[in-house]
Amino acid sequence: MADIKSKGNTYSKKALDYFKNPKYAGDMKNPDAVGKVGNPVCGDVMHIFLKVTKNKIEDVKFKTFGCVAAISSSEALCRLAKGKTLEQAEKLTNKDILDHLGWLPPVKMHCSVLGAEGLHEAIRNYREKHKKA
Amino acid sequence: MKTIYLDNGATTMVDPKVVQEMAPYFEEKYGNASSTHHKGQEAKMALEEARETIAKSIGARHDEIIFTSGGTESNNIAIKGIAFANKKKGNHIITTKIEHDCVLNACKWLESQGFKVTYLDVDRQGFVNPDALEKAITKSTILVSIIHGNNEIGTIQDLEALGKICRKHNVYFHTDACQSYTKTELNVKKQSLDLVTMNSHKIHGPKGVGALYIRNGVKITPLLHGGGHEHNLRSGTENVSGIIGFAKAVKMTSSGHVRQMRKLRDYLIENVLKIPETMLNGTVGDKRLCNNANFSFKYVEGESIGAYLDAKGICTSTGSACSSRSLEPSHVLIAIGLKPEEAHGSLRITLSRFTSKEEIDTLLKVLPGIIEKLRKMSPLADAGSGW
Numbered sequence: 001m002a003d004i005k006s007k008g009n010t011y012s013k014k015a016l017d018y019f020k021n022p023k024y025a026g027d028m029k030n031p032d033a034v035g036k037v038g039n040p041v042c043g044d045v046m047h048i049f050l051k052v053t054k055n056k057i058e059d060v061k062f063k064t065f066g067c068v069a070a071i072s073s074s075e076a077l078c079r080l081a082k083g084k085t086l087e088q089a090e091k092l093t094n095k096d097i098l099d100h101l102g103w104l105p106p107v108k109m110h111c112s113v114l115g116a117e118g119l120h121e122a123i124r125n126y127r128e129k130h131k132k133a
Numbered sequence: 134m135k136t137i138y139l140d141n142g143a144t145t146m147v148d149p150k151v152v153q154e155m156a157p158y159f160e161e162k163y164g165n166a167s168s169t170h171h172k173g174q175e176a177k178m179a180l181e182e183a184r185e186t187i188a189k190s191i192g193a194r195h196d197e198i199i200f201t202s203g204g205t206e207s208n209n210i211a212i213k214g215i216a217f218a219n220k221k222k223g224n225h226i227i228t229t230k231i232e233h234d235c236v237l238n239a240c241k242w243l244e245s246q247g248f249k250v251t252y253l254d255v256d257r258q259g260f261v262n263p264d265a266l267e268k269a270i271t272k273s274t275i276l277v278s279i280i281h282g283n284n285e286i287g288t289i290q291d292l293e294a295l296g297k298i299c300r301k302h303n304v305y306f307h308t309d310a311c312q313s314y315t316k317t318e319l320n321v322k323k324q325s326l327d328l329v330t331m332n333s334h335k336i337h338g339p340k341g342v343g344a345l346y347i348r349n350g351v352k353i354t355p356l357l358h359g360g361g362h363e364h365n366l367r368s369g370t371e372n373v374s375g376i377i378g379f380a381k382a383v384k385m386t387s388s389g390h391v392r393q394m395r396k397l398r399d400y401l402i403e404n405v406l407k408i409p410e411t412m413l414n415g416t417v418g419d420k421r422l423c424n425n426a427n428f429s430f431k432y433v434e435g436e437s438i439g440a441y442l443d444a445k446g447i448c449t450s451t452g453s454a455c456s457s458r459s460l461e462p463s464h465v466l467i468a469i470g471l472k473p474e475e476a477h478g479s480l481r482i483t484l485s486r487f488t489s490k491e492e493i494d495t496l497l498k499v500l501p502g503i504i505e506k507l508r509k510m511s512p513l514a515d516a517g518s519g520w
Contacts, residue, residue: 063512067436
């Protein structure tokens, strides 16, 4: 915490790099699952799209309305989730996103939480669909 | 990477000629203006000349100006100083929903001390309705405080009309002129003003200096007690070098600069509005600060726009919640009727007399691409106009 506080309201280099050049931003054709979290009134909306093959996250994309923290958290989440099994991905938390980015400004912590929620929501959506099928 | 500074509503570059004017007051003319020896008197003379410059610029007398540490302090003295000194007359203050935080928070604090505050609404362009002001005045009203040029959306209030009402009802009238000072007419007599907040760092002067006009005869109490500086209203050794810089900055302003900024502002607005689903916040023409433009871009978030612009060396600001400490969208944008999601997508661009057309052209070249890139990333854009 002391470390995060000392960074004030700045972003890590990694967060800024992810924000400027996100590899996982954009649409996905026929996703197997979608996780939609956030609210435009609050200023963050995150949609996470998954392609799942043999219980593994084969591909992942995001579409996010939000600030640098929201977009870089989305990108970090996709990088962390890709290639993982659903069980492994379910265990990812906002702390993993934070650790991956280095840090976020203290007031932006909720963006990393939203990222983890988006992924979990997408996995829930996948399991629901899968159950019905 | 060359910096393009378009955040002059936050602060401005100190004019090199201002720095030059200040320089002797550090190592050579360093006297304390309260000292009776020649070093002190040298500083005192310069201080009083500066006071005269500020007074003249708003049609006031030199003994009606006190120097402060800036806009926040001037606003605090005006509001709390009037409230404390006029308690016997009443406990009601009228202000607006679009004031700077230092006015709003001073008023909120006074509410905790037993004062009553009315926060007037504004219309879609950000104007206060003079009739609404008149209706809000009661027998216990002691002060009306209304911002002159709004710091976010640039709307300039009709002080003359508002001032007449205050005078008619014998209520003190204060305006926060931090953004408007030297950019549009400010005349304490014509506009029936009792108190005016001014500052230096928005007009190419140094930071940490401001002034407060207090009309002779106004009942006010100081916040800082000490050696009795500034007519007993603001104790503390005067920041002579800063004050000299402030006065020089005032002298360097001109109506030509205002016309030049207004022309560039209108060119900027015209071209930014070519981006689809973009709107201008505030009003147009002479009733908008000559250096202010404020836009809302649908489906995208302001801090992100600002961060992409910053990556290209362009400094701007936003009213988005994400950029504020409170995570609340701008109270000014909400007061003019924007939905929170529209306020989140706002970008403020503020010019100075040093801003060139080439700089605006560079911004216009990169901005449409940034908005497009962010919209491609935004799930809201898919939903269309329904946000």
